[in-house]
Amino acid sequence: MHKHRRNRMRLYLWGAVGFAVLLFLMLFSVSQGFMHIPIKDSAVIIMKWLGLFHNTEMPKIETAIILDVRLPRVLGAALIGGSLAVSGAVLQGILLNPLADPYTLGLSSGAALGASLGLVLPMFGIVIPHFFSVEVLAFLGAAGTLLAVLFIASTGNRLNNTNLILAGVIVSAILSAAIGLLKFIADEQVSVIIFWLMGSLSELDMAKLLILTCTAILGISVSIFFSRDLNIMAMGEKTASTLGVNIFRLRLILLLVTSLMTAAAVSFSGIIGFIGLIAPHIVRFVIGPDNRTLLPFSFLTGAVLLLSADTITRVYLPAEVPVGILTALLGGPFFCFIFRKSIKGLIK
Amino acid sequence: MSRGPLLYSLNNIDFSYNKKKVLNNICLQIPTGKFIGILGPNGSGKSTLLDILAGLHAPTSGKCELFGKNIKEYQALELAKLSAMMPQDFSVRFDFKVLEVIAMGRHPHLPRFAPLQSSDYELIEETMKLLDISDLAERNIRALSGGEQQRVALARVLVQTPKVLLLDEFSSNLDIYHTLTILKLLKGKINKNDLSIISAVHDINQAAVFCDELIFIKNGEIIAEGQTEEILSTEIIYEVYGVNAEIRYDSKNNKPYIIFNSELNI
Numbered sequence: 001m002h003k004h005r006r007n008r009m010r011l012y013l014w015g016a017v018g019f020a021v022l023l024f025l026m027l028f029s030v031s032q033g034f035m036h037i038p039i040k041d042s043a044v045i046i047m048k049w050l051g052l053f054h055n056t057e058m059p060k061i062e063t064a065i066i067l068d069v070r071l072p073r074v075l076g077a078a079l080i081g082g083s084l085a086v087s088g089a090v091l092q093g094i095l096l097n098p099l100a101d102p103y104t105l106g107l108s109s110g111a112a113l114g115a116s117l118g119l120v121l122p123m124f125g126i127v128i129p130h131f132f133s134v135e136v137l138a139f140l141g142a143a144g145t146l147l148a149v150l151f152i153a154s155t156g157n158r159l160n161n162t163n164l165i166l167a168g169v170i171v172s173a174i175l176s177a178a179i180g181l182l183k184f185i186a187d188e189q190v191s192v193i194i195f196w197l198m199g200s201l202s203e204l205d206m207a208k209l210l211i212l213t214c215t216a217i218l219g220i221s222v223s224i225f226f227s228r229d230l231n232i233m234a235m236g237e238k239t240a241s242t243l244g245v246n247i248f249r250l251r252l253i254l255l256l257v258t259s260l261m262t263a264a265a266v267s268f269s270g271i272i273g274f275i276g277l278i279a280p281h282i283v284r285f286v287i288g289p290d291n292r293t294l295l296p297f298s299f300l301t302g303a304v305l306l307l308s309a310d311t312i313t314r315v316y317l318p319a320e321v322p323v324g325i326l327t328a329l330l331g332g333p334f335f336c337f338i339f340r341k342s343i344k345g346l347i348k
Numbered sequence: 349m350s351r352g353p354l355l356y357s358l359n360n361i362d363f364s365y366n367k368k369k370v371l372n373n374i375c376l377q378i379p380t381g382k383f384i385g386i387l388g389p390n391g392s393g394k395s396t397l398l399d400i401l402a403g404l405h406a407p408t409s410g411k412c413e414l415f416g417k418n419i420k421e422y423q424a425l426e427l428a429k430l431s432a433m434m435p436q437d438f439s440v441r442f443d444f445k446v447l448e449v450i451a452m453g454r455h456p457h458l459p460r461f462a463p464l465q466s467s468d469y470e471l472i473e474e475t476m477k478l479l480d481i482s483d484l485a486e487r488n489i490r491a492l493s494g495g496e497q498q499r500v501a502l503a504r505v506l507v508q509t510p511k512v513l514l515l516d517e518f519s520s521n522l523d524i525y526h527t528l529t530i531l532k533l534l535k536g537k538i539n540k541n542d543l544s545i546i547s548a549v550h551d552i553n554q555a556a557v558f559c560d561e562l563i564f565i566k567n568g569e570i571i572a573e574g575q576t577e578e579i580l581s582t583e584i585i586y587e588v589y590g591v592n593a594e595i596r597y598d599s600k601n602n603k604p605y606i607i608f609n610s611e612l613n614i
Contacts (some may be wrong), residue, residue, distance in 0.1 A: 004469075031440050143393045228460065234441045234454050235504075243508070244428030283402050289442035 003046035014286070018300040024196055026078065030070040032315040037062050045070065073262045076204035077310040077323075078303035079212040080265040081275050083219060085302020087258040088225050088276025089283075089294055093230040094251050098213070098342055099165050101276030102262040106149050106172035108273065110158070111266035112196040113175045114141025114181075120186045135211065145171055146255055197323020199270035203312050209267045215264035220299055222257045224251060227291040234289070240309055270326045274331020275302050281338060353382040355512060355544050356401060361410035363396055365566075370581045372568045374410070378546065380511075383538055385431055385549040385559035385576075387590055390613035393568040394548040395436060397513050401546060402433040414512075425526065428456035432510035436517050436548075438501040440489045447485040448501050451478065468507075475503045480526070480531055494521035502530065504535075515547035519554070533560045552593075556604045563589045580604055 031042040045066045047053035088101035101107045117133035128137075154168040176197065183193040195203070223230075229250050234241045237247055265272070279302035283294050309330070310323045356378040363371040373394050378384060386394045399405045400412055403419045403458050412419045414430065422430070430456045431440050432453070440449055464472075479499045483608060484492065498521045505513060513534075517526045535558065537543045549555040555576070557564060560577060564571040572579050585593045585606065592609035 098441070167397070191373060225460070228455065231444075231448075232455055234444060235449070235452065236435070236437075236439065236441075238399075238433070238435045239438070239504075240427060240434040241404055241424075242514075243452065244423075244425035246424050284442060289444055290448060331473075 011287065014297070015300075018297065018304070021100025021309070022078065022300055025304060025311075026074050028048055029074045029077075029307060029311040029315075030066050032311060033065070033070060035062075039343075042066055054256050072204045072206055072209055073201050073310070074307060075209055075315075076212060076268065077201050077307040079209070079216050079267050080201070080272065080346055081214045081279075081302040081304070081306025082259040082299035083212070083265050083302070084272065084276040084306070085279030085298040086216075086220050086223055086295055087261045088302075089280035089291070090230070090258050091276070091296040093233055093291055094254050095164060096233065096236070098281070099277070099308065100168075101144075101274065102258065103271065103276060104165055104174075104264075104335070105168040106145045106175060107259060108266050108271040109172040109175035109179070109264045110141040110143075111138040111263045111272050112141070113179050114138040114144075114263070115267050116179050116182050116193050117141075120182045121187055135263065135267045138267040139260060141258065142263045142266070143259040147260055148237050150228060168338035174210055195322070196258060196270040197271040197324075198322035198329070200321070200322040201269050201306075204268060212226070212264055212268060215261050219257050219261040220295060223254065223295050224292070226254060227295055230254075230291040231289075270322070270324055272306065273328045274335060275306050275327055277338070278334050279305055279329055281334075294311065353380050354378070355414070356546075357411075357413040357416070358605075359411045359413075361400060362406060363393075363400060364408045369566050371400070371407070374489050374570060376563065376570070376573065377531075378544075381542070382544055382560040383535060383558060384544075384546045384561045384563065385582040386546065386563045386565060387549055387552060387555055387588065388565040388571075389478045392565050394565060395516055396518035396568075397542060397565065398399045398433065398516055398546070398548055401512075402431060402514050402518075404429050411475075417519070420444070424430050428508070428510075430510055431514060432505040432508040433514040434505045434516060434518050437498060437518070443490060444489045444490070445480065445485070446471070446487050446489050447484040447498055449489050450503045450507055456508065471509070472503075472507050475506050479503050479506075479530065486596060495523060496528060498522055499526065500529070509541075510543045511542065512562075513547065515545065517548050517550050520550065552585065552606050556606060577604065580606075 027039055027046070029043055030046070031037045031039045035277055039196065041058065044056055045058050047061050048056070048058065049067055051196060061184045091100040091102070091105060092098055104112060114137035115134050117139040118128065132246055149167045152171070153163040155163070179193060179197060183197075186193065219293075229240070230246050230317050232243050233247070233250070241247055280294060281297045282301050283297040287293055287297055306323070306327070309326050313321045313323045313326050354377060356376065356571065358376040358378075360372050361371055361374040362369065374397065386397060388394050394406070400407055401414075403422065406420060414422070414427075419427070450472055451468070452466055454464060458464070458468075461481065473482070479502060481496065481503060482501050484496060484500070489497065492500065498518060502518060519530070531554070534545055538545060545552075547559075549559065559576050561574060562576050563573045564579070564584055569589050572584050580595060582593050582595060585591065594607045594609065595604050596607065597604055
């Protein structure tokens with residue numbers, strides 16, 4: 001019993017460390033940029049905005065830069081990174097596949113195509129009902145792609161690991177070509193569509209943050225609600241069924257929720273790959289595979305990863321490189337590493 | 349077979365998979381409190397029959413009742429408290445610890461967010477001791493040998509504390525020492541814990557010694573069923589497996605054992 005208590009203390013400690021790192025990184029990130037603002041001043045500006053601090057008068061320009069430009073982007077990076085990471089962890093759990101994430105399964109491309117259609121079709125006079133906003137189309141694109149990938153990869157009622165990723169890559173390639181075609185047709189809007197293909201956090205504002213916050217809270221709550229069922233899924237479908245897990249319902253609900261989180265992330269940031277793959281693997285390595293802790297820690301880790309990557313592209317690289325390029329450059333080799341391990345049977 | 353209160357009642361069960369008939373007109377009355385062995389050649393439908401009993405597949409036609417109630421009508425968690433299954437290919441994705449895997453067997457008994465209680469831990473520790481795996485508690489499940497994994501899988505179904513245990517060739521990777529100790533342990537549990545066991549068995553000699561009753565199945569049909577001593581015969585073995593065998597009896601306990609003739613009549 002003592003050992004179990006010690007394990008719990010260790011988790012709280014890791015949680016506190018992770019949260020502190022994320023907060024510090026956010027503060028550090030808002031103070032960095034073309035105009036350097038000392039961390040102390042950034043902290044005061046944010047605390048004033050939160051209503052925790054009243055006395056000091058801060059310069060207007062700095063306040064505007066932090067509150068209107070950098071803070072939405074920093075918060076957005078954390079929310080998007082966290083949402084993608086939780087989506088990845090959940091997809092890996094329900095599909096029993098360590099290589100699954102919104103990017104490798106083609107969800108991100110599906111959402112991007114949906115979003116691009118939402119923008120391009122009206123340009124050709126095709127009227128889209130008001131209800132089908134860009135975000136809703138992104139969701140339909142993500143969910144539709146997921147269904148297509150699952151359908152292509154399934155033989156009988158079994159899902160093969162490699163088939164699933166192959167199907168994801170193939171569908172993703174087709175969707176990217178379709179986005180390319182849209183880009184070709186819709187000359188003037190090219191910059192917007194390229195943004196979706198490459199992934200960038202430069203277009204975030206407070207209204208988008210509100211939607212992101214809602215989808216993230218909904219997604220992570222539902223996922224954590226089913227976290228014990230996700231653990232049991234690791235023993236395979238048969239065993240999970242005989243332990244009372246309703247696999248069909250579990251998969252349906254969690255696939256919907258991950259599609260929703262991915263769609264929100266992609267509508268506002270474009271395709272950002274591999275965060276959903278890397279974050280859960282880091283957490284499993286450090287803390288273990290129990291989904292009750294894996295999911296919240298994946299959120300923290302994904303947030304820290306994407307925020308770091310975005311801060312690097314925004315502040316340190318000479319020209320602002322879309323962050324999706326950086327995550328793909330760093331995440332691609334990581335994918336190869338996990339893939340090698342899974343071929344060798346270390347991760348089955 | 350109609351001794352003791354009824355555990356399962358199967359009426360005219362057919363099951364087809366991909367348009368191929370796997371089970372054909374299965375009728376069985378299975379009593380409680382027995383160790384029942386299902387025997388038959390590869391691909392005869394043993395595992396499918398177990399899946400039907402576990403409620404994993406709905407029969408294409410016919411009815412499967414557990415304790416007098418159609419198995420379809422049980423809630424998933426309710427059924428998980430009554431029956432537990434150890435599938436043939438037990439493997440775990442991701443690096444869970446042995447203790448975590450076994451603890452998952454408590455899932456049907458715990459409210460959604462409830463942590464394991466001290467009574468759960470006691471049950472888990474006791475079961476691990478019985479199966480000789482206490483030392484493995486903190487080990488990574490995927491780093492274990494096949495035999496160790498099989499004992500972990502067995503511990504996992506035992507802590508589920510079901511009324512009926514469905515086993516699919518649980519001893520295929522076990523050495524003879526562990527096979528015998530576990531068979532003895534399971535026999536003891538039948539009497540002590542009001543348990544029934546239905547197991548697909550590969551080894552006829554094992555079945556002859558430990559099973560109270562046998563069900564012989566071939567091409568999805570039941571060839572014979574009944575008390576072990578009554579139905580075990582060279583004719584049945586020849587009919588089911590197509591091999592010549594000789595049945596002898598142990599002079600000490602009068603249990604049958606089978607010797608196979610290496611010259612096959614092909």
